Amino acid sequence: MNPVVTPETISLVTGDEPLVELLTKPGCPVCHIIPGIPGATGQVGPPLVLGTTGPQRINDPGYRGQAKTVHEYIVESVLEPQRFVVQGYPEKTMPTWYGSKLSALALEKIASYLERQTEGSSAP
Numbered sequence: 001m002n003p004v005v006t007p008e009t010i011s012l013v014t015g016d017e018p019l020v021e022l023l024t025k026p027g028c029p030v031c032h033i034i035p036g037i038p039g040a041t042g043q044v045g046p047p048l049v050l051g052t053t054g055p056q057r058i059n060d061p062g063y064r065g066q067a068k069t070v071h072e073y074i075v076e077s078v079l080e081p082q083r084f085v086v087q088g089y090p091e092k093t094m095p096t097w098y099g100s101k102l103s104a105l106a107l108e109k110i111a112s113y114l115e116r117q118t119e120g121s122s123a124p
């Protein structure tokens with residue numbers, strides 16, 4: 001795992017930060033492409049275009065999580081990444097401690113942003 005993203009190096013994200021910081025402070029760009037976020041070109045995890053991929057995940061026959069909406073799926077994926085491991089990507093790689101570093105407000109804002117991103121906008 002990338003040593004840059006450890007609980008020790010990440011400070012609490014309160015949710016009052018500007019949007020770009022909400023995603024860069026916790027290190028998401030290290031592993032993910034995120035449309036609209038400068039430098040978010042990580043290739044370790046899937047591109048965060050949940051407007052396109054979210055419905056596919058929830059409808060996947062292998063999905064065992066509890067999310068009914070894409071918004072819920074994003075929150076679940078951040079808090080409990082082991083619930084559903086996207087095919088073709090490594091398990092036990094996405095940090096499991098974000099629940100202690102992201103406030104409920106921060107999570108809410110992150111999910112609201114990511115659920116609106118679609119594949120067409122995924123070019124870095």
Ligand code: HEC
Nearest residue numbers: 005026027028031044045046077081084085086089093094
């Ligand atoms: C060290 C690498 C790493 C970091 C840092 C990381 N992720 Fe991930 N993430 C992954 C991997 C690998 C997967 C795919 C495997 C899985 O589903 O657990 C994933 C999956 C996801 C998914 C599910 C995507 C889908 O297409 O279904 C979401 C949502 C997500 N990450 C959001 C985030 C957010 C938000 C952050 C920052 C707060 C973040 N990740 C930080 C590696 C990372």
